[in-house]
Amino acid sequence: MTVDSVAMPAMVFALLTRAAVAGAASPQRPPMWTPVASAESLGPVGGAAAAVLHRQTSRCLLLGALAYRVCVLPVAMGLLVVRGEPVALVTLLPVAALLLAANVAAIITVHRRSTVDLERVRGAVLVDLAVAFGVNVVGSAVVPHTEVFWSYLAGAVVLVTGAYGLVGGVLAVLLSMPVQLATAAFGAASDRGTLAGRAGWLGLAVVVALAALVICGLSLHLAMSYGIRAGREAEQARWLRSLHDTVLQTLEAIALHSAADETASAVQLAQVRATARVQAARLRRTLDDPGGGRDNPLADGLAELVEELAGRGLRVELTVADGAGSRMSRPGRDAVLGGVREALGNVAKHAGISDVVVRADEESSALVVVVRDHGCGFDVAGRPGFGIRESIVARLREVGGKATVESWPGRGTRVTLRVPA
Numbered sequence: 001m002t003v004d005s006v007a008m009p010a011m012v013f014a015l016l017t018r019a020a021v022a023g024a025a026s027p028q029r030p031p032m033w034t035p036v037a038s039a040e041s042l043g044p045v046g047g048a049a050a051a052v053l054h055r056q057t058s059r060c061l062l063l064g065a066l067a068y069r070v071c072v073l074p075v076a077m078g079l080l081v082v083r084g085e086p087v088a089l090v091t092l093l094p095v096a097a098l099l100l101a102a103n104v105a106a107i108i109t110v111h112r113r114s115t116v117d118l119e120r121v122r123g124a125v126l127v128d129l130a131v132a133f134g135v136n137v138v139g140s141a142v143v144p145h146t147e148v149f150w151s152y153l154a155g156a157v158v159l160v161t162g163a164y165g166l167v168g169g170v171l172a173v174l175l176s177m178p179v180q181l182a183t184a185a186f187g188a189a190s191d192r193g194t195l196a197g198r199a200g201w202l203g204l205a206v207v208v209a210l211a212a213l214v215i216c217g218l219s220l221h222l223a224m225s226y227g228i229r230a231g232r233e234a235e236q237a238r239w240l241r242s243l244h245d246t247v248l249q250t251l252e253a254i255a256l257h258s259a260a261d262e263t264a265s266a267v268q269l270a271q272v273r274a275t276a277r278v279q280a281a282r283l284r285r286t287l288d289d290p291g292g293g294r295d296n297p298l299a300d301g302l303a304e305l306v307e308e309l310a311g312r313g314l315r316v317e318l319t320v321a322d323g324a325g326s327r328m329s330r331p332g333r334d335a336v337l338g339g340v341r342e343a344l345g346n347v348a349k350h351a352g353i354s355d356v357v358v359r360a361d362e363e364s365s366a367l368v369v370v371v372r373d374h375g376c377g378f379d380v381a382g383r384p385g386f387g388i389r390e391s392i393v394a395r396l397r398e399v400g401g402k403a404t405v406e407s408w409p410g411r412g413t414r415v416t417l418r419v420p421a
Helices: 007-020 048-082 086-111 118-142 150-185 192-255 265-288 297-310 330-351 386-398
Strands: 315-320 355-363 366-373 402-408 412-420
Touching: 048 086, 048 118, 048 150, 048 192, 086 118, 118 150, 150 192, 192 386, 297 315, 297 330, 297 355, 330 355, 330 366, 330 386, 330 412, 386 402, 386 412
Parallel strands: 315 355
Antiparallel strands: 355 366, 366 412, 402 412
């Protein structure tokens, strides 16, 4: 899969343009940028997904800036040790420790959140910038001729850029000029080259912030697009299995030829109607109560399958151990019921007998369901059909379980389903 060579530059340009005008927009403006192109065949991410994408990108930027400052503060204190300035170290160490603790606490808070909207914490960002300016002035007053906390200020500029866009970042760099003059009054270097170098360092922080927004935004956009497509494919597969296990099974049962069609047509018609009623009742229960709500939905579901298959002439001996599967999640329960339905349907269609045993029990923190018949069996060496491959094996695999199909020609088939309880 490739990214369209025309659409991707357009997207990057849109991201940079939106960030540039973010500072002049109203507080109720839409997200800082919205993807206008996407990876080929993935489909765009828009609406609520775009808003989530914007907040996730802001979270990445915030974590990066905070982590940078946590690393910079110990380095700044280490430089004082290397320079042999114990008085300055003793004076500034409490300030650095307080800043370090605040940044670590912020990282923990942000890490616990899945998304963060910098636009909603603009006030805190401005306070953070003011604190960064202040500690630089204090640091220059205590340690003349050095800029102990100037690198710390770069992290604050990154946050301002994320919250206010390119305009905000540039204004923060311009506001640093009076701060430089204040530090110069305490003996810090004030020649043009030094002033330009400090401003350039902060300008680089603006560029890094914008680049991080673009890179994180594109990465999250592609990841979200892949996730959306994978979700759609999984939903499609789920519906295909559902159609195979319910509608198709019922239609095949109705269409299955029997000698009784000629001799007892009324009885056969009654069985067809009974099967249709069972399917209609199950569908109605699913629509009315999709979550279940019974004491042991697995046992009840297995009993319903037995009742349904009895209408197709299958005699099922069902044994469910006390409490087996009562703590299972709904996806796991649905996977087991779907696998058992497919296995029993195969017995009705292919085994050539009408007796089958279903046993459900818990072994080693796992639910084990065995479907055993003594019919004609088949050769398992060949490629399995859709029912075994998708409705049994793949369905169990998706919920962390395992399905084993064993069969012996002339001796029957055993299907074992194992799912974490």
